[in-house]
Amino acid sequence: MFKKILVANRGEIALRVIRAAHELGVQAVAVYSEADRLAPHVLAADEAYLIGPAPSAQSYLKVDVLIDVAKRSGAEAIHPGYGFLSERAHFIQAVRDAGLVFIGPSPEAVTEMGDKTAARRRVIAAGVPVVPGTKDALVDAAEARRVAGEIGYPVLLKAAAGGGGKGMRIVRGEDEIERAFESAGNEAQAAFGDRSVYVEKFLEGPRHIEIQLLADRHGNTLHLGERECSIQRRHQKLIEEAPSAVLTPEERSAMGAMAVAAARAVNYEGAGTVECLYQDGEFYFLEMNTRIQVEHPVTELVTGIDLVQWQIRIAAGEKLPYTQDDITFEGHAIECRITSEDPSNSFLPSTGRIQNLLIPSGPGVRWDGGITPGVEVGLFYDPMLAKLIVHAPTRIEAIDRMKRALQELRVEGVDTSVPFHLRVMDEPDFRAGRLTIKYLENHEDLLAAEPDEQTVRMAALAAALLEEERRTHRAMPRTQPATASTGGSAWRGNTGGWRGR
Template sequence: MTANTPIKRLLIANRGEIAVRVIKTARRLGIHTIALYSDADANAMHVRDADEAWHLGAAPARESYLDTAKVLAIAHAAKADAIHPGYGFLSENSDFASACEDLGIRFIGPSGAAILAMGDKSGAKALMQAAGVPVLPGYHGADQSLELLRDQARQTGFPLLIKAASGGGGKGMRRVEGLAEFDEALAVVKREALAAFGDDHVLLERYLPRARHVEVQVFADSLGNAIYLGDRDCSLQRRHQKVIEEAPAPDIPAPLRQRMGEAAVAAARAIDYRGAGTIEFLLCEGEFFFMEMNTRLQVEHPVTECVTGQDLVAWQLAVAEGKPLPLTQEEVVLRGHAVEARLYAEDVPAGFLPASGPIHWLHWPMGIRIDTGVGAGDEVSPYYDPMIAKLVAHGQSRAEAFAKLAEALGALTLGPLVHNGALLLRLCQEPEVLAMRHHTQWPIPTGPLPIPALAWPLAALWLASRPDMTPPGSSSPWQQARGFRLGSHKRWTVVVRMGDERRTLTLDESAGTFEWQGGHLPYAAGPDHLRLLQGKTWQRYPVQAAGQGFVLQIQGRNIPFCEEDPLHQAPSDQHHGSDLREVRAPMHGILVALLVDAGQQVKRGQPLLVLEAMKMEHSLKAERDGVIEALHCRQGDQVSQGSVLVQFAQSDEPAEVSAS
């Protein structure tokens, strides 16, 4: 098939929001779309949206989305003339790209040779040096002996980063403060790298403690044209993974911005690149250093689309058809500012532990762009990345874009699945972020947020205003959802519980208002929400039934409440001690390392085991001294959230564990 033949049948070798995103553009261009799905994705949105969908295999990615033979066999059987790999999975697999070329199927991306050149992080840095692109000091050699790596670490200096040579996406990366930590960190990186990329080679790099992560979007066609489409700042990160991205990167002088863009184009030309790519730089005190090139479409490409007004997936398809780039460098115009927040299913206070489960209720906010692969009734699977959606706001200024995003996050209704929406809202209102004083190591606030003061009276008001909350057949005044009243005045007493905290609240109503902080707020109750008139604005607070209670959404958070009999006594904790003896899996995952044996004495802080969940390793450590009584797992086991992994012997102070 010649390069200038129009694409008619496009197979998307991916899942989730990026598959849905590609399908939207392909449908607009009149291209027939073919989706792939695993057992876990049989009813997924990308399957529903595509023109046709083919079953790949079992839920684990290694048996489905990462199985190149299956993907290519389906592409042949489905008569696909092109494959879009999205990002992740096979998108930067040079063998897969080359195999597509050999079969006459266009790979929507660069050549296998270009992917290979940049996939080898050590070789890529050598190429960049030859092309005149600045690189960080460090070691990028082939000799991987422990002695040599230790010596190179000494020469590079601390702190430094150990990075998987074939890595990306923040996986296979550890910061090391000194030589005493080096061996253990090296072992972890090698294990992660082997599991994620099939290659345990590492490189060492000087660590810049207050650097910004700035990346440049490049595009090249097969006719010799190469340009850059602005830049993005991705400095807000946790565990080396991006949380919020924006375009253009703020507070960069025009001459420096131009030098970075030209260096990015030089990097692409050095490997005869074709298609969409991203050159990632570290920017520190007016100097920039090449980190790596992502030879694919980036997760954060929507912010570039917003400020350029271009569809980058359409550009990818046009380049694959042999067409020239739609714009020259001089024609690229950036308008306004865009910011993107990655909405993840994760427990932030628990250390960003990935979460999974069903989405029972979901209402997306209006006025911004939503890229997602799920809807109400869908489920976030424990087998894949826990990203739920990308929320993208575009404004005339940076302040306007952040304000729009904050408003949208405050209006988001999603549950009961735990997610990081409250953290994203917090970041959009954080003074350090709004003043652009953050960097890649800026400590993202992860502690539990205080419960908003208004949440308690809202919960009481909901109970008092919902007749359907009264248990059927109940005659107890304490169980009347409208509250226990004496006399003819409307004075409600309601007992509300959230977790272990109980409050008795008294509400005074007068003419559709309730008393709050010395004033009366007008309110209205709908079937799934409360509305309050605060100042001159009606604020809507969604409420959803959940189990024996309900979930109130306020300030971007899902807060669970329930009504309780005020005569109820708190349960005794005397029988709970045995529960603390059990080390349970905090998430679904694979046990990649079991570090203790039955009968072994362990000390507080000692690692017990390592779980790999959603592409990241999580070490479970003992919180107290103790003795291992029994192990209920083996290395390589697939474990479920809540399953017992380790049993501690009975003691006066039972051991607990923490995940890190």
């Protein structure tokens, strides 16, 4: 096992990795930008290094700086979290070239699965079902028109090198194809530095279901069941749950076997996810995410397996102690992404200082958060502040538990997605498990509805508790807080002060 690892990320995922490392007896090194000086992941780490200004291009995306910090701190491995450099083959190769271990898959696997057309070719060869479409990037709009005519409208133009909804256009008729091809290519170029796009059949109302994988370097590849991720806005997930409300055991087994085949096709190692579209009992490979997913906690809660710890263990050379028959599922888990966005205003980002924070607790409630009172929420990074996750014996009990936890949660200083999540918990189609990727399109009233009476009462109670906490805090004697030193310094969490580097 490693003695020390560096976490090349920020926010709640950096804190999550640091906690997993500490439970394994491994020291964790954090990095931070000038905007994150007082972030929880900085304070939780054994050491923390300032790596640059707030913009990620000048801090969290600086490969040479991250590797230099890893070497200076004595870290043996780097965990990328998700986002930023987590799926960048050049970063993985640079880590390896520096004599360090990358906690994740090989650069070859990331390249194969990161290029969506290459991934389609590879999994088709492995016998994995895919949505009808092209295996290669389109040459021009004329080829897009020809292929779309053969497949049948509507079709989807998608960036070959990206994800997250960037470089993606739905085309419903021939007259739209040229404009869509140009705009998808332009957006793909801006987001990923590659304007290549491909075309696939657009399914009107599928579910978005993904399969969690673990694979070690000893030839063992397992699936840990599925997650339902159909509630999305602009192709960004908002609520996830495990298991799906509709899959039969036979379908779960078949989808799991498909995901395992896809991972083995690229000699995958570590934690990864195969995303699928599911409709009318049929499922199709969509893409593979070669990293830990935001929604990994719901799988952890229903399987009892710590995915982040196993990322570290696998990178250290350990063998998975499970067979596929050992993987069992208990209860139901739901995750709500708590973002600094205004749901009633097209989910526009909200900025400000976190003034007060009341975190829910109680049986079956988990909070993976990256904020504390005093933290500034700006526009430099993703708006996700935290994840609220619950676990209960049944899906309905999990929904009711999530509603209770959301009612207890109080975040003051910025607008958040909490009111939206509360409305979803009461919506009949959601409670019945009638979900597709068009759920929000068909329930636009959820974006601006008034909170129910119970929510108002709970919010008033939370406000009263927070006011009492403020009065108590004002009455306490104050001590001078530690201040961050300037560039190149490192916080030593186990020595009680800043130590120059």
